[in-house]
Amino acid sequence: MAAWGERLAGVRGVLLDISGVLYDGGEGGGAPIVGSVEALARLKRSQLKVRFCTNESQKSRGDLVGMLRRLGFDISEGEVTAPAPAACLILKERGLRPHLLIHDGVRSEFDQIDTSNPNCVVIADAGEGFSYQNMNKAFQVLMELENPVLFSLGKGRYYKETSGLMLDVGPYTKALEYACGIEAEVVGKPSPEFFKSALWEMRVEAHQAIMIGDDIVGDVSGAQRCGMRALQVRTGKFRPSDEHHPEVKADGYVDNLAEAVDLLLQHADK
Amino acid sequence: MAAWGERLAGVRGVLLDISGVLYDGGEGGGAPIVGSVEALARLKRSQLKVRFCTNESQKSRGDLVGMLRRLGFDISEGEVTAPAPAACLILKERGLRPHLLIHDGVRSEFDQIDTSNPNCVVIADAGEGFSYQNMNKAFQVLMELENPVLFSLGKGRYYKETSGLMLDVGPYTKALEYACGIEAEVVGKPSPEFFKSALWEMRVEAHQAIMIGDDIVGDVSGAQRCGMRALQVRTGKFRPSDEHHPEVKADGYVDNLAEAVDLLLQHADK
Numbered sequence: 420m421a422a423w424g425e426r427l428a429g430v431r432g433v434l435l436d437i438s439g440v441l442y443d444g445g446e447g448g449g450a451p452i453v454g455s456v457e458a459l460a461r462l463k464r465s466q467l468k469v470r471f472c473t474n475e476s477q478k479s480r481g482d483l484v485g486m487l488r489r490l491g492f493d494i495s496e497g498e499v500t501a502p503a504p505a506a507c508l509i510l511k512e513r514g515l516r517p518h519l520l521i522h523d524g525v526r527s528e529f530d531q532i533d534t535s536n537p538n539c540v541v542i543a544d545a546g547e548g549f550s551y552q553n554m555n556k557a558f559q560v561l562m563e564l565e566n567p568v569l570f571s572l573g574k575g576r577y578y579k580e581t582s583g584l585m586l587d588v589g590p591y592t593k594a595l596e597y598a599c600g601i602e603a604e605v606v607g608k609p610s611p612e613f614f615k616s617a618l619w620e621m622r623v624e625a626h627q628a629i630m631i632g633d634d635i636v637g638d639v640s641g642a643q644r645c646g647m648r649a650l651q652v653r654t655g656k657f658r659p660s661d662e663h664h665p666e667v668k669a670d671g672y673v674d675n676l677a678e679a680v681d682l683l684l685q686h687a688d689k
Numbered sequence: 690m691a692a693w694g695e696r697l698a699g700v701r702g703v704l705l706d707i708s709g710v711l712y713d714g715g716e717g718g719g720a721p722i723v724g725s726v727e728a729l730a731r732l733k734r735s736q737l738k739v740r741f742c743t744n745e746s747q748k749s750r751g752d753l754v755g756m757l758r759r760l761g762f763d764i765s766e767g768e769v770t771a772p773a774p775a776a777c778l779i780l781k782e783r784g785l786r787p788h789l790l791i792h793d794g795v796r797s798e799f800d801q802i803d804t805s806n807p808n809c810v811v812i813a814d815a816g817e818g819f820s821y822q823n824m825n826k827a828f829q830v831l832m833e834l835e836n837p838v839l840f841s842l843g844k845g846r847y848y849k850e851t852s853g854l855m856l857d858v859g860p861y862t863k864a865l866e867y868a869c870g871i872e873a874e875v876v877g878k879p880s881p882e883f884f885k886s887a888l889w890e891m892r893v894e895a896h897q898a899i900m901i902g903d904d905i906v907g908d909v910s911g912a913q914r915c916g917m918r919a920l921q922v923r924t925g926k927f928r929p930s931d932e933h934h935p936e937v938k939a940d941g942y943v944d945n946l947a948e949a950v951d952l953l954l955q956h957a958d959k
Contacts, residue, residue, distance in 0.1 A: 551820065
């Protein structure tokens with residue numbers, strides 16, 4: 420047992436990242452990470468509250484949950500905090516009409532949003548949709564606005580698929596920021612508002628919650644800056660250098676979700 | 690006549706940007722900017738030395754010059770300082786084998802370069818070649834290197850074609866820098882080494898030279914930081930806000946190359 424296991428005392432709620440923690444995406448939908456299906460089942464049988472906090476923006480919540488259920492995970496749509504629905508709330512509140520640079524798989528989340536005569540841009544992980552033509556169109560929309568507003572659904576650098584590391588939305592957001600001389604508003608991790616909405620949905624205070632993720636910046640640092648604890652798993656996009664990150668230190672590092680759940684069930688209620 | 694015309698006294702050599710100063714690119718090769726063909730001819734008939742200093746990285750120097758000659762410009766290949774040949778010299782000096790994320794139009798410049806088993810990446814204005822797949826491949830090459838080295842042929846934000854503003858290489862360089870946590874080495878404007886090589890080819894000292902360009906950062910600020918004077922033309926990618934840039938002030942602003950040449954011929958030898 421890791422000596423830092425004692426730092427888990429008093430945890431009442433667990434926020435779980437999905438990609439790289441539950442499964443690795445890829446051709447044919449991806450594959451569960453070994454032990455994660457069973458670990459989630461054990462966690463959900465415990466006293467701990469569980470919620471999923473993801474930056475997944477290629478799929479609608481419905482499609483994501485359907486895929487995970489087919490892989491064997493016990494998860495329902497209402498348990499997932501995801502950036503596309505959060506962005507829709509913001510767009511409605513502020514009366515904004517977006518030009519959407521997004522994956523077709525998540526387009527249905529924006530069905531109720533007016534996209535005519537756009538006055539902002541929403542960028543998400545568009546994958547192959549990040550063609551030069553599509554990037555240039557988003558750039559031109561922004562350059563024509565007097566006050567260009569860009570929303571980025573997460574700002575991850577890359578993620579891991581079964582075939583290797585893949586560019587996430589963050590690099591493309593940086594590209595538009597540089598091209599237009601602006602700064603994007605991030606909707607998703609590591610935005611504090613996003614973590615707070617997940618905590619609120621779980622009805623748990625930050626100091627009683629722990630984030631489990633594979634991203635040292637988006638998951639670990641983001642959660643810690645909200646007053647939560649955070650574990651990094653050595654799966655997904657984890658790289659050994661993460662354990663010597665110059666600015667971020669997780670409350671603990673575990674080999675995978677199964678080890679995280681073992682430790683939580685052993686220490687959380689102490 | 691602009692009052693600042695007196696600042697042109699003592700100029701002996703003129704460095705000319707190409708895109709946005711001589712012509713605007715676009716479908717069918719683009720079009721000369723009104724008055725530029727004749728202005729260049731007058732400049733070359735004068736006592737002033739002239740050299741072209743471009744970040745063009747979609748075309749080989751030969752193709753660029755051929756296109757400009759067809760548009761009526763008096764220009765030859767030996768008069769052009771361009772980033773691809775400069776990059777080839779650096780690659781050879783340092784024994785580097787690049788993965789090339791470049792436009793097919795400039796590939797011939799790298800004919801003599803070993804690209805097997807790459808140990809660095811060269812990114813240039815690839816245009817439509819900036820597909821997700823090509824960006825991801827360059828990213829993966831960099832992530833597999835122990836000391837990732839990225840050369841960027843220029844770092845422009847965008848340029849103007851006859852159809853509108855187009856993303857240049859800079860945003861895509863920023864994307865790879867962010868994805869990999871590295872900083873690119875710029876070959877081209879505004880790198881001081883690049884301006885210095887153009888001055889050396891022209892055999893003129895920095896304080897006797899003036900840069901004429903449409904880019905307030907890449908052309909004007911870059912040249913000034915080398916000890917040169919710099920004029921910005923109100924053609925190409927120029928935007929009115931450039932004249933109130935928070936950090937950069939050109940030695941003068943002119944409507945186009947024709948006005949710049951008028952003023953130079955009037956004041957340079959005073």
